[in-house]
C-alpha cells in the first residue's frame with residue numbers, strides 16, 4: 236500500500252513480497268532486524284523454531300535481499316541474542332556470508348557506565364536502558380550487533396555524516412578530514428531506548444529498535460536524494476520513520492497485521508505533521 240509517493244508498506248511475508256513487488260537491483264540500503272530465534276513473544280511469528288530451520292530461512296531471505304540490492308548497496312543487519320543463545324548473531328552472519336561480505340561490525344550500545352577517572356572524566360556516567368538479567372552466570376546484555384554487509388566489502392561510506400568533534404583540535408590541520416573539525420565516530424553507537432511510563436502503550440512491539448539506529452545506518456551509507464531504503468521486517472515502522480525524517484524512499488514488509496497497522500498509523504501521523512509544516516500551519 237502506498238501511503239505517499241515515497242512510502243510503500245505491505246502486510247505480507249517479505250520473501251514473497253520482495254519477489255512480487257521489487258525489481259532486481261532497485262534498493263540502495265536495507266536496514267532491518269529479523270527475528271532472532273530466541274523465543275520472543277510476537278503476536279504471530281513463532282520465534283522458537285529449530286535453529287537449523289531458522290538459519291535455512293535466513294539463507295533464503297539473504298538470497299531474496301541479494302536479488303533486490305544494488306551492487307553498491309548496503310545491508311545493515313541488526314541481530315541480538317539472549318544469554319543462553321549468545322551465538323545467534325554469529326550463526327546468522329555465517330549464513331549470510333554465502334551472499335554478502337562483512338564490511339563493518341557496529342555495536343549498538345543500549346546502556347553504558349563510564350567511571351570517573353580523576354582527570355578528563357570528572358563524574359560517573361550511567362545512562363540508557365536494558366532488560367536486567369537475574370543470573371549467577373550471565374552478564375546483563377546491554378548491546379546488540381549491526382553487521383554492515385555489502386557485495387564487495389569495498390563500498391565507500393560517509394564516515395563524517397556521523398562525525399563527532401575532535402576532543403583536542405590543536406593538530407587537526409595536518410589531516411585531510413580534520414579540516415571539517417570532525418572525526419569518524421567509530422563503531423560503538425550509544426542509542427538508548429526512550430524512557431517509557433507504560434510498557435503496553437509506549438512499547439507496542441517486543442523487539443523494536445529506535446528510529447535513530449536506522450537514521451545512522453542510512454546516513455553512513457550516504458544520504459542522496461534518490462536513495463531507496465528497504466526494511467523487510469518492518470515491525471512498527473521505525474526504519475520508515477527515519478526515512479520520512481530524512482526524505483528518502485521507503486519500502487517495508489511486515490507479516491503481522493497488528494504491527495503493520497501500528498506502523499501504518501504512525502507513518503500516516505508523521506506524514507500529516509509534515510504536510511501541516513509544509514502548509515505553514
Ligand SMILES: C[S@@+](CC[C@H](N)C(=O)[O-])C[C@H]1O[C@@H](n2cnc3c(N)ncnc32)[C@H](O)[C@@H]1O
Pocket residue numbers: 247248249250267268269270271277279280440442443444445467468469470471472473474488489490491494
Ligand atoms: C525484530 S522485529 C523488527 C522490529 C522493527 N525493527 C521495529 O523497530 O519495529 C522482527 C519483525 O519481523 C516480523 N516478521 C517475521 N516473519 C516475517 C516475514 N516472513 N515477513 C515479514 N515480517 C516478518 C515479525 O512480526 C516482527 O515484527
